Amino acid sequence: MNGTLSVSGLARLYPMSTTAVQKHVAVLEEAGLVHLTRRGRQQLVQTEIDTIAEAHAMLAEFERLWRGRLDRIGDVLAEPAGGDRP
Amino acid sequence: MTVIAVDRDPVALTLTIVAEFDARAERVWQVWADPRQLERWWGPPTYPATVVDHDLTAGGRVTYYMTGPDGEKLHGWWQIISVDPPRSLEFEDGCGPPNEELPTYSVGVRLIETPEKTTMTLTCRFASIADMEQLLATGKEEGMRLAVGQIDGILATAIGS
Numbered sequence: 001m002n003g004t005l006s007v008s009g010l011a012r013l014y015p016m017s018t019t020a021v022q023k024h025v026a027v028l029e030e031a032g033l034v035h036l037t038r039r040g041r042q043q044l045v046q047t048e049i050d051t052i053a054e055a056h057a058m059l060a061e062f063e064r065l066w067r068g069r070l071d072r073i074g075d076v077l078a079e080p081a082g083g084d085r086p
Numbered sequence: 087m088t089v090i091a092v093d094r095d096p097v098a099l100t101l102t103i104v105a106e107f108d109a110r111a112e113r114v115w116q117v118w119a120d121p122r123q124l125e126r127w128w129g130p131p132t133y134p135a136t137v138v139d140h141d142l143t144a145g146g147r148v149t150y151y152m153t154g155p156d157g158e159k160l161h162g163w164w165q166i167i168s169v170d171p172p173r174s175l176e177f178e179d180g181c182g183p184p185n186e187e188l189p190t191y192s193v194g195v196r197l198i199e200t201p202e203k204t205t206m207t208l209t210c211r212f213a214s215i216a217d218m219e220q221l222l223a224t225g226k227e228e229g230m231r232l233a234v235g236q237i238d239g240i241l242a243t244a245i246g247s
Contacts, residue, residue, distance in 0.1 A: 051215065058222060062210055066101070068130060073087065076117055077113065
């Protein structure tokens with residue numbers, strides 16, 4: 001699923017009742033994975049896939065930074081003198 | 087050093103890295119608590135850090151600058167939230183002069199000693215995606231850009247040889 005769909009439209013795609021789909025959507029919204037809006041009587045579900053992918057990529061950049069630091073900490077700790085400069 | 091677990095949570099905007107070191111917790115703590123040791127790992131080799139102030143107490147500050155290959159100085163600071171030697175440390179990591187309105191992110195360090203090793207759990211928390219973007223763009227985290235360059239260099243050498 002990508003983009004925007006109504007809850008009733010989603011229910012037609014899966015062998016589930018509208019109520020069951022609504023429960024699943026509520027869990028996804030709680031997790032920040034979808035965004036809910038209302039249009040008249042219809043409830044629309046919009047995925048936040050782009051935002052999540054962007055956040056994931058940026059976290060990967062910070063992971064790279066910190067892995068470098070952890071490697072260097074390992075080097076400092078590996079020295080017999082206990083990390084002091086000779 | 088071995089990284090034993092990484093968790094990137096793009097919804098909560100947190101990064102957790104768990105690493106193991108063959109050393110006692112007291113020894114691992116020193117790499118944070120001793121400014122001379124901190125200088126040796128905070129910045130990448132081409133951007134070594136010089137620690138100016140180092141007050142590792144709740145409410146205290148650590149200030150430093152990193153010197154780039156062209157002599158440019160990048161300033162940064164930590165605002166200490168809590169310290170419990172040799173078990174835990176929490177601080178806000180910021181860049182630029184401390185009173186400027188640039189985003190910060192919080193860093194939590196937790197050390198757990200087992201008979202043979204010390205486990206360090208590092209947790210980075212970001213307030214928003216916009217903050218993360220700005221942190222990456224301001225150049226404070228030059229270690230990342232540099233790391234990419236270093237990897238490219240290594241790959242080029244490997245392919246060329």
